[in-house]
Amino acid sequence: MSRKDDKIGRRNFLKTAGLTGVGSVFAAAKTNAANEPNSPAAQVNVQKVPTRKLGKTGAQVPVLSLGLGRPAESAVLMQSLDWGVNYWDTSLIAANGQSEQTIGEFIAKNPERRKDIFLVTKENKSKTTEDLENCLQTSLKRLNTNYIDLYFGLYIVNNMVRFTDDVKKWSLEAKKKGQIKNFGFTTHENMAQLLMEASKLDWIDAIMFKYDFRLMQDKQLSEAIDACNKAGIGLIAMKTQSMRPRRGQADPNAAAAEAEADKKMLSHFLGKGFTEGQAKIKSIIDDQRISTVNSAMTSTALLMTNIAAALDKTKLSANDMEVLRQYAQDTCSGYCAGCGNICGTAAAGVPVSDIMRALMYHDSYGDIAHAKATFAEIGADIKQRLLAIDYSLAESRCPNHMPIGRLVADAVCKLA
16 A cells, blocks of 8 residues: 555544444445445455554553443443453442442453453552452452453552551562552552652552643653653553643633634644544554553443554654643643642642642533542541632742633532
């Protein structure tokens, strides 16, 4: 196939993936494959999403993985396997446990497919190893399996306090029992510091962390990623769409400027045959240090759109990356980079990063239940004084100059 034909085929495939209704994309691809063996759909249909090694674990995982924060339909699960997206990520508390339950129901109905799944789940901020053990046993039962391929036994950490000898011992014993194959942690906050410290630990197999085209500009984070790669720690990127709270009520003028930047960036990538979301995913997939991009995909249409981006071999150009860099700069004041060690100490101990994350779930993902659950984890004593605190010092220290005070007030209004 010529370069020109490849470009035409790619654009048609991306267009089909982006515009076809739920559930019909795969049917259309299979029909075209049968009727037109040389069609772009037929050529893509025989492919699987490329894989990479997950650090020292030796496991090969797809560069695109399925985030299951909500219950998934059986059709999404089956189609993901057919296309090689066999890394399934869930958690003990996702959708109040319903996510694990729906996966367990799928495995119960399709036991022969368990061997094809790289199954990942997480605990729920356990304070003791007894709590951790209970979390694991609950997940094993719900998931209808006797082992987890990757267990994030340290969930949403922001410092090294929970990395204890007891947790290390527990993880090694769970491996010895065959109940987990690999152990790691997740983080949305202070990523550079945590990854660098984790690179020195021989019992951490993988880390899932917040990473996107904006955070690519963080030199310290990049150095920490290099250190983890050198140590053989597998890295999973999440929150790669770089969502941020809406700025309408907090700052109408800034919101208008950011909307214009959105249009400019979207126009650039649509002109190249990519949606905005596909471009963002590809920017991370192109980073060879990242094993897989974890993306929430609850419909076959969204699954197909992201698979199209993962299958496409065209790398983003230097100009494309510059467009993303400029866009990141133009819209940075609405984005929380997760450096809670800076704002937390300057805001009387308020967990600003957690509040911004909750607001992001509400505004950008439309996941109101998750947003309120995240906000509810903030201590009652802190909640009572959120609106009375002067955030000017935290705002002055914020690398992205976020209007923290106004966004906190917005969060209280929506989530309290």
